[in-house]
Amino acid sequence: MATGGDGRRRGRRRSKMRLSRLYSFACGRRPTAVDDESTSRIGGPGFSRIVHANANAARPSYRSNSVSTTKYNAITFFPKSLFEQFRRVANIYFLISACLAYTKLAPYSSTSAVAPLALVLLATMVKEAIEDWRRKQQDTEVNNRKTKVLQEGAFHLTKWMNLQVGDIVKVEKDEFFPADLILLSSSYEDAICYVETMNLDGETNLKLKQSLEASSNLQEDESFNSFTAVIRCEDPNPHLYSFVGNIEIEEQRYSLSPQQILLRDSKLRNTDYVYGVVIFTGHDTKVMQNAMKAPSKRSKIERKMDWIIYLLLSSLVLISVIGSVFFGIATKDDLQDGRMKRWYLRPDDSTIYFKPNKAAISAILHFFTAMMLYGNFIPISLYISIEIVKLLQALFINQDIHMYHEETDTPAQARTSNLNEELGQVDTILTDKTGTLTCNSMEFIKCSIAGTAYGRGITEVERAMAKRRGSPLIADMASNTECFQTAIKGFNFRDERVMNGNWVSQPHSGVIEMFFRLLAICHTCIPEVDEESGKVSYEAESPDEAAFVVAARELGFTFYKRTQTGVSLHELDPSSGQQVDRTYKILHVLEFNSARKRMSVIVRNEEGKIFLFSKGADSVMFERISTTNSAYREVTQEHINEYADAGLRTLVLAYRQLDEDEYANFDMKFSAAKNSVSADREEMIEEAADLLERELILLGATAVEDKLQKGVPECIDKLAQAGIKIWVLTGDKMETAINIGYACSLLRQGMKQISITGGGDKAGAVTKASVVKQIREGKKQVDASVPGEAFALIIDGKSLTYALEEDAKGAFLELAVGCGSVICCRSSPKQKALVTRLVKVGTGGKVTLAIGDGANDVGMIQEADIGVGISGAEGMQAVMASDVSIAQFRFLERLLLVHGHWCYSRISAMICYFFYKNITFGVTLFLYEAYTTFSGVTLYNDWALSLYNVLFTSLPVIAMGVFDQDVSARFCLRYPMLYQEGPQNLLFRWSRLLGWMAYGVASGVIIFFLTSTALQHQAFRRGGEVVDLAILGGTAYSCVVWAVNAQMTVTANYFTLVQHVCIWGGVALWYIFLLAYGAITPTFSTTYFMLFTDGLAAAPSYWVVTLLVPAAALLPYFTFAAAKTWFFPDYHNNIQWLQHRGSDADDPEFGHALRQFSVRSTGVGVSARRDARDIQLTPL
Structure with missing residues (x-):
């Protein structure tokens, strides 16, 4: 099918020759025959492939041309996907709990234990299945494409998947090559053809290929009936730009080069047709050999979340041990005058569990009961909720009109959603110059x-x-x-x-x-x-x-x-x-x-x-x-x-x-x-x-x-004010790089420059000693500087080679991180990647971001914590290797300062809230069990336990993770210092996490004791019965649901209709559950039969308790938040105050106070510059 580009080329003619960099040192003359002495590599290790063209009987067996990019198949889907799920320690815990639920140790029914785990696993497996099914459909479409293959003296349409090594194929204009081919001839008399390699290397310019003269005269279909050849070449490998082999035609041998190879998934352009012989098929083709997965990257928050789960599991084990010890003591003393004190435990139904003479065994078995009972301390829906939130956050990044480049019709694209919050924690940006800045x-x-x-x-x-x-x-x-x-x-x-x-x-x-x-x-x-x-x-x-x-x-x-x-x-x-x-x-x-x-x-x-x-x-x-x-x-x-x-x-x-x-x-x-x-x-x-x-x-x-992109100086200046260090890695000369640095605001008047050069043509050891000496002298200058003094480090490629060696890189990094700006000149692609790795590893886990637009930037993009690709004139290789792609460097400002900050703030608050609501719920369970001498009885109904995380409290936290804004986009850009909350991890530090956990404990204590005390002497139901387990559990559950959902209204900074629906909808779902579940036959609903209509709703005390107890549970948060905001505000609290005051935003007294507030005690990166430190707060 002709493309739009072809339509624009109508009325033009293209010359018939192009010299391509696919074959270095190309020339107009054709390859000549070679003698046997020059073929020493062919037939040796790595060069053993033999292809018999158009000779079915003599063909060796090679791979089929069918390809599969799926992660699973029908047999491996369930075991492999389950294995992926159970790599998470929390899921292993819930699996063990579900298995134990089928024993007599379980405090609840097995169905209610298995259902939440099954639902979470099923949701994740459905997501995996949908993604893999899409890959399967793409594979099927590719494998069923058709191409013309020589069969029985004529060319017939054949599916790609049926191609074999040695087949002669005919590919026509604008068709993709179905396998790796050796070009035999084309529609041009000189046997050339033009190839587009966009799918291979992202480059849009056409490459020229040319066949050998020995086969160039094969211009018609019939001429191949008697054609045979033997090709000996290298084995399958991923090298796109190299090829070694020879072809034997009519007992004459000719050398082959990359000029004769046509790679799968490249497209024939501006040529009517070509003939070729298949040499590599399916996963042996070079494009499939290059189909390697990008390095797996996990955010700092996600890695920290694993440790939080370990902490909670440890706490769970601890309280289970404590409960088991007390249970064992109580069980040992249970007999009094031959009668059981705790007759309600029905020890006669069991042979061991509650026998006083076997108290130790009872305690051990109770440990497993307690581990299951307190399972709600671990949020089962945490992982799937975070995945959903990150996908929706990525969608908002993709749809941001302010990061859309109209000229090229290119939006921003979050290619890897699991690093969203990392965008809000970037400490150092390493950037290419040409095509990026x-x-x-x-x-x-x-x-x-x-x-x-x-x-x-x-x-x-x-x-x-x-x-x-x-x-x-x-x-x-x-x-x-x-x-x-x-x-x-x-x-x-x-x-x-x-x-x-x-x-x-x-x-x-x-x-x-x-x-x-x-x-x-x-x-x-x-x-x-x-x-x-x-x-x-x-x-x-x-x-x-x-x-x-x-x-x-x-x-x-x-x-x-x-x-x-x-x-x-x-x-x-x-x-x-x-x-x-x-x-x-x-x-x-x-x-x-x-x-x-x-x-x-x-x-x-x-x-x-x-x-x-x-x-x-x-x-x-x-x-x-x-x-x-x-x-x-x-x-x-x-x-x-x-x-x-x-x-x-x-x-x-x-x-x-x-x-x-x-x-x-x-x-x-x-x-x-x-x-x-x-x-x-x-x-x-x-x-x-x-x-x-x-x-x-x-x-x-x-x-x-090479002019600067629009908005680059302003973007760099804003990022510098945000406290982000910016390193430029360029192949330019030092003089050019320095002056470009001034033009783009990377360097400023008054910054002291530390230049490290390799010197003249001296011996390597002398040059290295000189570089090390210059690094030490530069470090002394930085150490001796006064506060507010900013430095810029400029180093050339030769010096950088020595600076990156093992015995010098530590000192080099120390000097570099002490400077406001760093420029590495004459840098090779390998050096870019090595510098990125040095910064990532050597700065103690601080987040690095690499941004580039060309193939020479792929190494550093993949090496950095976050890789950003710019879709530019150098093809799409950087974009294909990146985690996020944008069209212009200036969009990095909004990507980091707005979306990055929001994502970090949302994910941090979301995880803290998740643990708060689960600890609140779990503490009420623990206290009730302690209240009943650790008897293993649960306060809540089985299904109420199971649906707490899945239905009643999960949607509000997802809505907050997607929509919350602590500060508007306008103010995020106006006050870039706000961004430093991320790199310093102020919103997800251990003190904040432990504070939310402590608040969860306090809320659970308040809810349980106030509820149990308030209901102790109240009458319920028509007969005036006193409070029973169902009434107490239903009321306490209602208080928990009201408290944790109301907490969301206090925690959230920004409300949308969706958030209101999710918050109040969660509360409404609890009451709908009570009505629906209570209407089911008592054999299923047990003690919850008609609970709400007959027991709870009819009692005024229930409504008073559910009104006052959640309010009391929120009181500690109100008190702490008010005191902290007034006396120890975070930076976003100050911006919120300013945002709230609106027209008074230019209050000089407040502006002075805000300028004095700094999330960093010392200047960092380019923010150490005088203008960044003294930024003025003018009205918007």
């Missing part, structure tokens, strides 16, 4: 050619520098910006000396001509020509590449066509002043990679001259410049430093002319290296290229600007 939309703005600087544009960094220095340049910049506004994407260059062809009259015009020509040739872009307008646009592998080609086009060198062997340009001819067409034959392309840091193209012009055009980082290019042709070297280096100071990304451009003998010698070595399948193939290729890319002639340098 910046737009990753490069604009060509300046250049240096032949020692002359061109380009009059002003960058954002220069604007920030001028503002910082109070320069009058700011006013000029505003006017310049208005004058130089441009609609040309990637081009913001303004200089009349070289624009509009004026460069021909410049000194060194020949160098300028070669400079622009290099920009137009040295790249891997695909041109698209609009047939209506004739306008040329480009699809590039990176924004930098696109900016260079657009700049060349705007300056008179238009790249408009690429073929298999050449590129065509419209060039401005200096002699005639007219545009002329020139074609350059591509001989070799030496691709860019992170190790080479450069790219080169070897071309032959129409005069037959051979040129090597090269561009790359100054760190590798200047060492390759010829010493006899370096007239502009020093001044170019000065310009590069100036561009770095302005926050620009720079590349050095150089070339050299090759003679025929030199090229022929290189071509022989390079082709031999390319066609080799030996272990040192890559080293051979690099060696051949390295020898050629020397003695270059310097042309100049480019400077492109």
Whole structure:
């Protein structure tokens, strides 16, 4: 099916060639036959797969092409899902209790014991089943897709699941590849095809593949009837960008490379059809080999909750032991004159349980009874309630219109809901720069050619520098910006000396001509020509590449066509002043990679001259410049430093002319290296290229600007005021990174900078000693600083390598956490991940958040406690590896300060309340058993016990976890210091938890004693009977339900209709239960038969007690909360006061008091900055 993107491409034509980074050092010539000596790896360990194409009889047995991504199957669902449930210690306890309920030890019926556990397990299993069923449906849809397979001399539609290794398949335009294939031929004469790998690596740019010449002539279906081949290649592995193998066609062997492999789940684009042979199927395919689960992450609160459960279980065991001891003592003394004191226990019905002469055994058995009886101390519905709440919280994050990016139609997405509350506890943010803080939309703005600087544009960094220095340049910049506004994407260059062809009259015009020509040739872009307008646009592998080609086009060198062997340009001819067409034959392309840091193209012009055009980082290019042709070297280096100071990304451009003998010698070595399948193939290729890319002639340098995203400085400033440390991990130079830091408010005037650099070309040990020394000196500066003094640490990649070593990383971390801002320059992806791990592990469990947008950020995103991916120009790999995805960095402010704080506050309050309500309920059970000399009798009816957590008190706490707001979103953003309640864990510290537990004990004591005392001499029912167990239990239960639900109205900060329905609905459900259950036959409802209508509702004392006792139970909370709010307020209490006062929000006296309040005694992170510490409280 054609996509919307295809529709937009109508009326355009695409050239038929693309060089892709999928195969490094690609060239236009096809692979040639190889001899047996170069196949040493094939057939060895890891290279044992043999594929017989189109030869059914000779095929070895390999995996089927059916795939399954489900977690369970019909056989394993119940045992595996139950195993997952019983990994929680609370569920194991309830399982043991349910099993014991079938013995005579049980204080209640087995059904009422099993039902709640079964309900909770069933709810979770239903959720798991639904999720797995969706995965199953997706698998079925994929497995039942159809593709054309060669069978009995013709191509027939066959389900993907029926494909086998060795099958010949025909894939047509816009279809997905059903398995990993070796490309044999395509609809193009030169046997190329275009592939979209969005599902593999998230990249939207097309990759080019090309078959071997030996099979490229197979253009028709019939030509495959007699075709056979044998492929020997590597075993299944997850490496997407590498492939080693060979193919034997007509007894001639050819080497295979990634250029010939078509991966499953990638899509054929802009090509009518291709033929291929299946080499990997099903779970052997590279996409399935990469289908590994992301690291399992649990929040700090969830981990702490396990310890709380252990604490409660320990308390449960303790009170059960105490009860059993007292029960044993009472049982031993039970006989008096041959009669049982406690005759109502009916000891004759049992042989052991209550025999005075076996008191020890009775006590031991009572322990198990007590463990079951006090089971309500453990909230059985806690885990499932929290899961429901987190799912709904994630839904609100996903639907937040304030985090929706309209330009790209991208909302925020909480991909992992179990870390919601962790968003409110972030201590350190580690962020990438390019594409994360910046737009990753490069604009060509300046250049240096032949020692002359061109380009009059002003960058954002220069604007920030001028503002910082109070320069009058700011006013000029505003006017310049208005004058130089441009609609040309990637081009913001303004200089009349070289624009509009004026460069021909410049000194060194020949160098300028070669400079622009290099920009137009040295790249891997695909041109698209609009047939209506004739306008040329480009699809590039990176924004930098696109900016260079657009700049060349705007300056008179238009790249408009690429073929298999050449590129065509419209060039401005200096002699005639007219545009002329020139074609350059591509001989070799030496691709860019992170190790080479450069790219080169070897071309032959129409005069037959051979040129090597090269561009790359100054760190590798200047060492390759010829010493006899370096007239502009020093001044170019000065310009590069100036561009770095302005926050620009720079590349050095150089070339050299090759003679025929030199090229022929290189071509022989390079082709031999390319066609080799030996272990040192890559080293051979690099060696051949390295020898050629020397003695270059310097042309100049480019400077492109990657502008900051909208709102980045304001977002960083707000996060800094919230007390969050921000580390930037970038591959840029130190000068560029520092100036970007100023532009985005990461660095501020007055912050003292501690720079750690690796020094010159000294021995490693000396450099390491220097780095360690600099770290120690920096630590001394921080230790000797006065309060309020802020530091920024800047370290380069070489120094970072030594700083991360085992014997130095401790000191490095100490220095870094003492600084307000940290910038790591020239960082590799591995270093980013290692720094993230160091901060996460070394800061004592503080929460780290990593944010990035590219594949090189995946390591640190997965390593951090929370990974945030930005959907940007570098594909979706960071998003796919993340826990939360957003479209712009500025949305991080609302994600953390609003949703993060809310989720943390809600989950904390929810868990505290859960334990409070269960302890309140459990204490009444304990006190009643103590009141009856620990007889093992329960105060409440069996079903009332079971439904307490499931029905009467669970919905209000879920509603609070979803809807409560201690402070509005507006005030969360207005007063970012409120966020520090999370990193310091003020709302879920042990003192708060134990306080709620103590309050639960107090509430249980008040409810039991007041209820039992008040009803002691009251008459009930028509006969005027005194209070019995059912009346006492029903009244006490009513008081508990009223108290814990009324407590919710006091605890909640924000009310919605849903919360009211849940709170009062819980109370109403209790009375509905009393009526419905009491109406059932006495054989089932037992003592609760007609209890409410005949016993409770008719007695005025019942209504008086249920009114006054819950009020008395709430009194301790009112007293404590009032005193604490007045004398020892939390920060959110102060904000609530301000929010409540409304129009008086600008009261200077209150503002001063609020500024004096600080949840941290010392400045942390960028919040140590003066402006963050002295934030003004102005009216909203």
